[in-house]
Amino acid sequence: MWQFIVRRLLISVPVLALVSLMSFAVIWLVPGDPAAVFLDAGATPQQLAQVRHQLGLDEPFHLQMLAWYGRILHGDLGRSILLNRSVAAAIVERLPVTLSLTALALAFAVAMGIVAGLLAAMRHGGWADQSIMVLALVGLSVPEFWFGLMLIFAFAVRLHWFPAGNFVPINVSFAGWWQSMALPAFTLAAVQMGFIARMTRSAMLEVLHQDFIRTADAKGLPWSVVVARHGLPNALVPILTVIGIVTGGLLGGAVVVEQVFSLPGVGRLVIGAVLSRDFPVIQGTLLFVAVIYLLINLTVDVLYAVVDPRVRLE
Amino acid sequence: MAHLTRRRLLQAGTAGVAASAAGVPLAASAQTATPKRGGTVTVALVQAPPSLDAQLTSAQVARDINLHMYETLYARDENAGVVPDLAQGAEVSKDGTTYVFALRPGVKFHNGKTMDSKDVVASLERFRKIGLASILLSGVDRMEASGPLEVTVRLKKVQSNFLDTLSSPGTPLAIYPAEEAAKDPKDFKFIGTGPMKFVEYAPDSHATLERFADYVPNPNYTRRDGFAGRKEMFIDRAIFRFMPESGARTAAIKTGEVLINETTDGPTAKQLAGDPNVQVLKLLPFALQIAKFNHSQAPCDDVNFRRAVTACINAEETMEIAFPDIHKLDGGLVYGYSPYYTKAGTELYNQNNQAKAKEFLAKSKYKGETLTFIVDNTRPPTDTATDLKEQLGQIGIKIDIKVADWPTISTLGFKPEGWHFWTHGLGIEPYEGPAKLMSIWANGISQTKDDPNIDKLYADLLAELDMEKRKAIFAQFQQYMYDNAVVIPLGNYGMFQVVSSKVRNFAPYRIPRLWGTWLEA
Numbered sequence: 001m002w003q004f005i006v007r008r009l010l011i012s013v014p015v016l017a018l019v020s021l022m023s024f025a026v027i028w029l030v031p032g033d034p035a036a037v038f039l040d041a042g043a044t045p046q047q048l049a050q051v052r053h054q055l056g057l058d059e060p061f062h063l064q065m066l067a068w069y070g071r072i073l074h075g076d077l078g079r080s081i082l083l084n085r086s087v088a089a090a091i092v093e094r095l096p097v098t099l100s101l102t103a104l105a106l107a108f109a110v111a112m113g114i115v116a117g118l119l120a121a122m123r124h125g126g127w128a129d130q131s132i133m134v135l136a137l138v139g140l141s142v143p144e145f146w147f148g149l150m151l152i153f154a155f156a157v158r159l160h161w162f163p164a165g166n167f168v169p170i171n172v173s174f175a176g177w178w179q180s181m182a183l184p185a186f187t188l189a190a191v192q193m194g195f196i197a198r199m200t201r202s203a204m205l206e207v208l209h210q211d212f213i214r215t216a217d218a219k220g221l222p223w224s225v226v227v228a229r230h231g232l233p234n235a236l237v238p239i240l241t242v243i244g245i246v247t248g249g250l251l252g253g254a255v256v257v258e259q260v261f262s263l264p265g266v267g268r269l270v271i272g273a274v275l276s277r278d279f280p281v282i283q284g285t286l287l288f289v290a291v292i293y294l295l296i297n298l299t300v301d302v303l304y305a306v307v308d309p310r311v312r313l314e
Numbered sequence: 315m316a317h318l319t320r321r322r323l324l325q326a327g328t329a330g331v332a333a334s335a336a337g338v339p340l341a342a343s344a345q346t347a348t349p350k351r352g353g354t355v356t357v358a359l360v361q362a363p364p365s366l367d368a369q370l371t372s373a374q375v376a377r378d379i380n381l382h383m384y385e386t387l388y389a390r391d392e393n394a395g396v397v398p399d400l401a402q403g404a405e406v407s408k409d410g411t412t413y414v415f416a417l418r419p420g421v422k423f424h425n426g427k428t429m430d431s432k433d434v435v436a437s438l439e440r441f442r443k444i445g446l447a448s449i450l451l452s453g454v455d456r457m458e459a460s461g462p463l464e465v466t467v468r469l470k471k472v473q474s475n476f477l478d479t480l481s482s483p484g485t486p487l488a489i490y491p492a493e494e495a496a497k498d499p500k501d502f503k504f505i506g507t508g509p510m511k512f513v514e515y516a517p518d519s520h521a522t523l524e525r526f527a528d529y530v531p532n533p534n535y536t537r538r539d540g541f542a543g544r545k546e547m548f549i550d551r552a553i554f555r556f557m558p559e560s561g562a563r564t565a566a567i568k569t570g571e572v573l574i575n576e577t578t579d580g581p582t583a584k585q586l587a588g589d590p591n592v593q594v595l596k597l598l599p600f601a602l603q604i605a606k607f608n609h610s611q612a613p614c615d616d617v618n619f620r621r622a623v624t625a626c627i628n629a630e631e632t633m634e635i636a637f638p639d640i641h642k643l644d645g646g647l648v649y650g651y652s653p654y655y656t657k658a659g660t661e662l663y664n665q666n667n668q669a670k671a672k673e674f675l676a677k678s679k680y681k682g683e684t685l686t687f688i689v690d691n692t693r694p695p696t697d698t699a700t701d702l703k704e705q706l707g708q709i710g711i712k713i714d715i716k717v718a719d720w721p722t723i724s725t726l727g728f729k730p731e732g733w734h735f736w737t738h739g740l741g742i743e744p745y746e747g748p749a750k751l752m753s754i755w756a757n758g759i760s761q762t763k764d765d766p767n768i769d770k771l772y773a774d775l776l777a778e779l780d781m782e783k784r785k786a787i788f789a790q791f792q793q794y795m796y797d798n799a800v801v802i803p804l805g806n807y808g809m810f811q812v813v814s815s816k817v818r819n820f821a822p823y824r825i826p827r828l829w830g831t832w833l834e835a
Contacts, residue, residue: 031718033725046449048728082364083517084500093517149561157565164565165557167519262557264518271558272362272518277721 012294023286077284087284098265102250108189117200139194148187148260165262184261188253192246199242203235236307244300353833354551358563358572362556366504368488369445378825384488384506388481389542393651396477397542410472410779417463422528423491424511431459436492447485475749484742509547520555538830548832575812583810597822598808599649601739605802609763610730613679620799622674628666629804636697637807644806648744658789659796671709684712685734690720698737730762748788
């Protein structure tokens with residue numbers, strides 16, 4: 001197991017090198033100058049040149065790239081052009097918001113998605129199955145920004161149950177944090193919930209038609225026990241794969257949801273950086289997100305072996 | 315500006331939307347109302363500021379916060395006139411190259427220190443060294459603290475806009491304590507002399523300021539006046555919350571989580587006009603919409619072609635489409651309240667004369683080629699470009715619109731090739747006045763090609779200390795711009811601001827000013 005983990009981590013290094021190279025090159029190909037963001041339309045070319053020089057943007061491509069790799073090897077993601085502070089610090093101070101949003105959304109999506117999928121599989125062909133699948137399809141189809149605004153309108157403006165966009169850190173007040181996170185997490189989970197429900201249903205339907213399930217049923221075990229003890233564990237591998245993909249999707253969706261709910265997370269940082277061509281922040285966050293994705297994939301691979309001893313990681 | 319009730323709005327005949335403008339004096343009811351101290355006001359801003367160091371940013375959103383914390387030697391009054399703020403005044407030598415500033419005594423920094431001339435010199439030197447618009451002080455030869463409360467600045471040559479520059483809210487020449495000015499910018503503490511002091515900044519979330527208890531409002535003034543005047547704080551605390559999503563800002567003001575929404579769109583403004591819990595106010599003018607020609611590219615290098623285009627334009631239609639309910643037809647290149655405002659040349663504004671346009675077009679170099687119109691991807695400029703394309707299509711000018719985000723378009727627009735037309739707004743330049751506005755076309759910056767006539771008028775303006783003569787020069791400039799169709803002025807546009815009815819005596823201005831406002835219990 002440990003050998004597998006170490007090997008996977010070593011394989012990740014060239015992947016990360018490739019990601020960082022691509023992120024650096026792509027940004028150079030994208031039109032637009034971060035220096036222009038500092039200036040208004042009436043600025044002079046001299047002012048533009050001055051800002052470019054101050055920001056080090058007048059250096060040749062290869063020198064900037066070498067400097068970028070040199071910094072990465074020292075664990076330094078660079079300095080934000082717009083925020084005038086270290087990229088790592090900018091990510092770290094926003095990370096708790098994004099991680100807690102993603103974790104809460106994942107908890108919602110997994111819990112409700114699996115329950116809904118199980119219910120649909122157990123009531124296969126019935127009205128419950130049909131209703132759940134229609135809801136799952138709706139969840140998959142609705143854009144997050146629209147769904148988020150509808151939730152704000154219903155639960156913040158009309159019912160006053162939740163705030164419209166006032167983030168409270170968990171260390172300030174757990175109740176306040178929960179209130180400020182519930183709607184964004186549910187918005188983010190809605191799409192992925194449908195995805196997990198559909199996968200759980202289809203995996204369970206496949207398993208429930210296996211001989212060992214029929215045997216367990218024939219032995220007289222209650223159907224709920226058959227499903228919980230024999231059905232679900234055997235359907236978990238494809239569900240785990242989906243959860244791995246979903247977690248990545250949640251990180252992507254967090255960008256939109258943070259914007260709608262005014263949450264100060266990494267997604268807001270990325271959007272601001274892209275709009276202002278804050279190259280170091282874009283590069284730093286791309287690299288950071290790539291690391292997260294690699295860790296998620298590694299975790300999912302390890303979990304395969306945990307839930308299914310037939311899988312031999314070595 | 316007085317608190318405006320819905321009834322008064324309807325009486326004003328503005329379909330429930332309050333008419334208000336910078337430069338309008340305080341209404342009688344507000345002057346007689348009794349201000350109340352205390353409370354917290356949450357202001358929704360559209361994005362987070364790049365920096366709270368005023369000297370290092372020209373972002374509007376930074377200005378919204380920073381101009382509550384920092385002050386400048388001179389500032390702008392309600393009509394953008396230049397008036398003393400931290401300075402008592404200035405003596406200017408006869409040759410116009412030496413300014414001796416007397417500083418206001420007893421001004422405290424937020425760290426408790428009393429401001430003196432060393433702080434002022436250190437701050438101006440810092441700006442000259444690392445300020446975002448350090449070029450503004452490029453005409454300064456040297457500065458010195460010539461007394462405890464006296465600063466002497468010597469210019470390399472006459473620069474009639476020197477006080478305009480010192481008072482610019484664009485990238486403010488904020489005065490900091492000397493010890494803070496000496497620090498590396500990353501270690502700078504946000505300490506100024508303004509009526510509010512820094513408390514907390516949560517990245518991408520909010521900035522919190524609180525009333526500076528030791529602040530002494532400028533005794534030379536009796537009322538709020540632009541960025542200057544009497545800045546009296548009644549509110550204890552302000553939270554500037556960064557909320558990029560318009561729907562979320564509207565929801566937050568409806569729930570009362572936010573008391574001031576910096577800006578909203580027209581349909582939302584109309585919808586909220588019926589809500590008794592909020593006031594919808596108009597900030598107009600906020601910017602001047604223009605369409606630029608690239609004079610380096612044929613056929614825009616041909617005055618007959620440019621005249622054909624300007625003769626054809628129906629600015630009224632364009633402004634109605636791009637800025638419905640929040641525009642004003644005005645051909646002036648500075649705002650109507652400016653002492654430099656002139657009608658010179660404006661008979662050529664909003665001509666909508668296709669026959670005349672076709673005559674000019676026939677005499678021009680245009681041969682039916684497709685021309686490139688660049689525009690950033692926000693709604694009003696895109697609508698502007700689309701309508702202008704339609705109008706010019708009617709006289710046979712073919713246009714291809716290229717839309718991209720602001721960094722892409724503005725980078726392209728600085729270059730002499732790749733575009734023929736570019737439309738955008740000018741917000742702060744028409745506000746700051748002739749020198750700032752003319753600088754956009756001086757040295758061929760905006761038209762990408764030198765125009766010796768404009769350069770001469772600009773140089774004349776900078777060398778002229780007499781205001782009446784400067785007015786005449788600016789009128790000449792505006793006449794020249796119209797006669798030679800250097801640019802197409804389309805009109806002024808504004809923005810809607812939404813304010814809770816709990817907030818009293820709020821007046822729309824170029825930032826959501828909190829001094830002079832208070833909360834109703």
